[in-house]
Amino acid sequence: MNTRVTELLGIRYPIIQGGMAWVAEQHLAAAVSEAGGLGLIGGASAPGEVIRDMLRDAKRLTDAPVGVNVMLMSPHADDVARVVIEEGVKVVTTGAGMPSKYMEDWKKAGIKVIPVVASVAQARIMERLGADAVVAEGTESGGHIGEATTMTLLPQVVDAVKIPVIGAGGIADGRGMMAAFMLGASGVQIGTRFVASTEAVVSEAYKNRIVKAKDIDSTVTGRTYGHPVRSLRNDMTREYTRLEAEGKSFEELEYLTLGSLRKAVQEGDVIRGTVMAGQIAGLIQDIKPCREIIEDMMRECHELARKAADFV
Incomplete structure (x- = not known):
């Protein structure tokens, strides 16, 4: 499939893997790139040298290009920005x-x-x-989110800019991908579906929680202070919601979630940890x-x- 995104990035399929914190490391990124998409290593809050090591590992796993998601609020953003060059x-x-x-500097280095x-x-x-x-x-995406839905945001962005637009949020199969194309996208970014993959180096409990998720299991915390995060319901989200309703300070709420994503991803604590996942988790069955x-x-x-062509 040739689109503006495949031509821009030199990839076979117009599919990008999301740069998810604690999830998007070299094994997952290399597997996605090797399969014809574009895998990303999530910079999150990692130091530059950690990202360098991941990139070099990825190069040993695949000859295909692997990208990096740079989290600009990270205290190590300057180092990561230098390392990618x-x-x-x-x-x-x-x-x-x-x-x-x-x-x-990135453009001088030929980085897209x-x-x-x-x-x-x-x-x-x-x-x-x-x-x-x-x-x-x-x-609909997992993790830190905005307010507009993919269905409403995507066509408006497509109309507003001349550069290629990649759709993300609520996409986990060919139907969602086709819908994004119909709305004007030239590619899609996939997150939650790739968490539930063989190559994702995350706890089996995290993967299984996604597979077992129902359509109503998604919840958003943190809207009160303008930092909404989407994850799957558990004891931690219920306590957060209760404290948020009681008017607890942002600092108190942040302390509750400190290290909770790592707890779920690496330790498999899907009860007290933060199980970041998109609303589409209910569609994922394996x-x-x-x-x-x-x-x-x-x-x-x-x-x-x-099938669509048959209706024309």
Whole structure:
């Protein structure tokens, strides 16, 4: 499938794996890239040298390009921004801030820069800064979210900018992918579906919680203080919601979640940890290799395209 995104990034399929904190490491990223998509190593709050080691491991696992998601609010963002240049990374996605201070150096190094945006205004700003594409991420996504849904945000961003737009949020199969294309996207970013993959180096309890999730299991905490996070309901989210309703301070609420994502991802505590996942978790029924996930999505998407052509 040739789209503006496959041409821009030199990949076989217009599928990007989300740069999820504590999840998007070298094994998952390499598996997605090897299967024809673009795998990303999530910078999160990791020091630059940790990202360097992950990138070098990824190069031993695949000859295909692997990108990096740079979390701009990280205290190590400057180091990670430098490391991606030194390690010859070809694609960077960004989140949680403005990448303007790094753009000139990244562009000189030949890096394709793709910010994640949650509004039309953000998309226009990123285009003016020189972004090569944007990821329009709807509120259905797991983790830190905006307010607009993918269905409403994606076509508005497509109409607002000339650069390619990648749809994200609530996409886990070929139907969601096809829907994104119909709304004007040139590619999709997938997160939760890849968490429930064979290659994802996360606890089996985390994967199984996603597989067992129902459509009503998704919840959002942190809206009171403007830091909404989507995850799956458990004892931790229920306590957070109770304390939030009682008017506890932002600092008290943050202390409750301190280290909770790592607790779920690495230790398998899906009761007290934060199980970040998108609303689409209820659709995911199994754990399988990234190659199968991608090939199944592409097969279904092509079948839907052929059916759509019959109606023309």
